[in-house]
Amino acid sequence: MRDPNEALIVIDIQNDFCPGGALAVAGGDQIIPRVNDLLSEFPIRVLTQDWHPADHRSFAASHPGAEPFSVIQMPYGPQVLWPAHCVQGTVGAAFHPDLRSDRADLVLRKGFRPEIDSYSAFFENDHSTPTGLEGYLRSRGATRLTLVGLATDFCVAWSAIDAARLGFEVTVLMGACRAIDLDGSLDRACDDMRAAGVRLEE
Numbered sequence: 001m002r003d004p005n006e007a008l009i010v011i012d013i014q015n016d017f018c019p020g021g022a023l024a025v026a027g028g029d030q031i032i033p034r035v036n037d038l039l040s041e042f043p044i045r046v047l048t049q050d051w052h053p054a055d056h057r058s059f060a061a062s063h064p065g066a067e068p069f070s071v072i073q074m075p076y077g078p079q080v081l082w083p084a085h086c087v088q089g090t091v092g093a094a095f096h097p098d099l100r101s102d103r104a105d106l107v108l109r110k111g112f113r114p115e116i117d118s119y120s121a122f123f124e125n126d127h128s129t130p131t132g133l134e135g136y137l138r139s140r141g142a143t144r145l146t147l148v149g150l151a152t153d154f155c156v157a158w159s160a161i162d163a164a165r166l167g168f169e170v171t172v173l174m175g176a177c178r179a180i181d182l183d184g185s186l187d188r189a190c191d192d193m194r195a196a197g198v199r200l201e202e
């Protein structure tokens with residue numbers, strides 16, 4: 001068993017990020033058995049859920065003429081334009097049916113503001129608008145966080161780096177994550193996580 005100060009943060013294991021989904025991550029569903037086991041081990045268990053309005057500004061379709069996976073400048077910095085995904089209330093936004101979401105204490109939704117994306121579970125992509133997760137974890141006494149889920153190089157990495165900056169002791173279990181890997185984004189994300197003091201384990 002784990003210490004009472006240990007929290008598991010499960011990032012975005014939703015249908016749209018699994019094979020057959022709108023923004024499928026290769027092998028995204030393969031991590032689910034291990035994640036289900038981890039959900040039984042940890043005393044504090046959080047699931048995040050990417051949760052966008054249908055006209056979200058991170059969607060290529062919201063920018064006439066723009067191709068999915070191109071990058072534009074937003075007021076808060078560069079933004080990859082994604083295929084529409086995880087639209088609020090759709091099957092694509094639901095947790096994968098094999099994920100034991102019943103084992104979670106908290107479901108944290110993010111990306112619900114139409115004008116700004118939110119990769120991190122802690123802050124929106126402006127790096128300043130909080131989601132409230134930090135307060136939740138601190139008030140439950142969490143100091144050590146283990147992150148797993150989808151996708152390694154976007155929501156997992158951004159969450160891990162923010163958590164380390166906030167002073168949590170952070171481990172990412174790479175074997176329980178899968179990546180999008182867009183133009184070297186996985187290597188960059190690993191470098192950035194290590195530089196932020198995140199421990200990467202298998």
Ligand code: VGL
Nearest residue numbers: 012050082150151154155
């Ligand atoms: C994610 C791209 C867009 C993720 C979410 O969960 O990594 N990636 N929205």
Ligand code: ZN
Nearest residue numbers: 050085086111
């Ligand atoms: Zn998203």
